[in-house]
Amino acid sequence: MGEPRARGRFGEYGGRYAPESLVEACREVEAAFREAWADPGFRGALAELLTLHAGRPTPLTPARRLSQELGVRLYLKREDLAHTGSHKINNVLGQALLAARMGRRRLIAETGAGQHGVAAATAAALLGLEATVFMGERDMERQALNVFRMRMLGAEVVPVTTGSRTLKDATSEAMRHWVGVTGDSHYCVGSVVGPDPYPWMVREFQRVIGDEARAQCAAELRTGVPDHVVACVGGGSNAAGTFAGFADTPARLTGVEAEGAAGAARGRPGVLHGSHSLFLQDDDGQITPAHSIAAGLDYPGVGPEHAHLRGLGRARYVTVTDDEAAGAAIRLARTEGIVPALESAHALAWVIRAAGDGELAAGSTVMMTLSGRGDKDISTLKELL
Numbered sequence: 001m002g003e004p005r006a007r008g009r010f011g012e013y014g015g016r017y018a019p020e021s022l023v024e025a026c027r028e029v030e031a032a033f034r035e036a037w038a039d040p041g042f043r044g045a046l047a048e049l050l051t052l053h054a055g056r057p058t059p060l061t062p063a064r065r066l067s068q069e070l071g072v073r074l075y076l077k078r079e080d081l082a083h084t085g086s087h088k089i090n091n092v093l094g095q096a097l098l099a100a101r102m103g104r105r106r107l108i109a110e111t112g113a114g115q116h117g118v119a120a121a122t123a124a125a126l127l128g129l130e131a132t133v134f135m136g137e138r139d140m141e142r143q144a145l146n147v148f149r150m151r152m153l154g155a156e157v158v159p160v161t162t163g164s165r166t167l168k169d170a171t172s173e174a175m176r177h178w179v180g181v182t183g184d185s186h187y188c189v190g191s192v193v194g195p196d197p198y199p200w201m202v203r204e205f206q207r208v209i210g211d212e213a214r215a216q217c218a219a220e221l222r223t224g225v226p227d228h229v230v231a232c233v234g235g236g237s238n239a240a241g242t243f244a245g246f247a248d249t250p251a252r253l254t255g256v257e258a259e260g261a262a263g264a265a266r267g268r269p270g271v272l273h274g275s276h277s278l279f280l281q282d283d284d285g286q287i288t289p290a291h292s293i294a295a296g297l298d299y300p301g302v303g304p305e306h307a308h309l310r311g312l313g314r315a316r317y318v319t320v321t322d323d324e325a326a327g328a329a330i331r332l333a334r335t336e337g338i339v340p341a342l343e344s345a346h347a348l349a350w351v352i353r354a355a356g357d358g359e360l361a362a363g364s365t366v367m368m369t370l371s372g373r374g375d376k377d378i379s380t381l382k383e384l385l
């Protein structure tokens, strides 16, 4: 998984479908990122932030009791232990450092459940930047605690009242807002979506998950490489970062989507938020609403690199239901003492199903990214107990 080809293309997907002023701003972000990523000084500064502030490297934990029950050897890459509770911090620290290097004084971000907004507000506070976070009005009601966390961190939270008043609309609004302020503000996209260079840049900032996991597997496993690598897919950033570490190995890559938000498994080609990719849409090409019990998976599409990996057959994309995910969350809590985010529980639900139906051979090794912790989901989970 290297650089995209000309003009930010992953095969036929990707690109930069944006108004002219944003195309120019994206060019500036791309030039700045290329230069920074080739600079050992930038890499060193980011590595230090990830260690001292975000708690990296995160452990690779053998799930001993659950493995025994399932008949496979399951290892968990513990992004739930990263600062602010998920992998999102890896990306925002990279982009905040880049924004400061570009002389920008403010971060703009969109957020659904509030996890990316909280991470962006955290990175902004750490580096002395301002933060403006766009959030659907409906999500603000559902995720009041994260709204408060963002305000506590000094961010301005802007309610979005258009459309379904959720993540898709917050993203559109954040992009519209950026048009007028590209000179002093950096748009910090939260996943491997959006116009080039975001899908590529965000994957590079999340690659730390896969690189660490690869080295940890090399030390832990007799074969050095797991048979299977599994991650949940919303926009696809934790999966892209995970897969990047194993792309050149024989490991089978599986992305797990929510049944009601399966952009990669069931979407059709289209353009949304500046990128050509796979989206849920009707016969007129209108984007249809996504649904998932996990707010972080509640997005009607998937990043262009996943569309490409699916096309190549290098990764496969499968789905699980809300009930399967909730059941997996409870099972992990009771076998391993870990309450996972409902997003991450999707990946585990597929592992449980696949171990049961023989899709995962007995005794095979599985490296699964546990993208976040479940504190934010307690009110949802308590209804199910």
Ligand SMILES: *Cc1c(COP(=O)(O)O)cnc(C)c1O
Pocket: 085, 086, 087, 088, 115, 116, 190, 191, 192, 232, 233, 234, 235, 236, 237, 238, 239, 296, 297, 341, 343, 344, 371, 372, 373
């Ligand atoms: C946001 C989020 C996701 C989904 O985002 P990706 O870009 O697909 O990784 C998954 N898990 C958690 C815990 C999240 O917060």
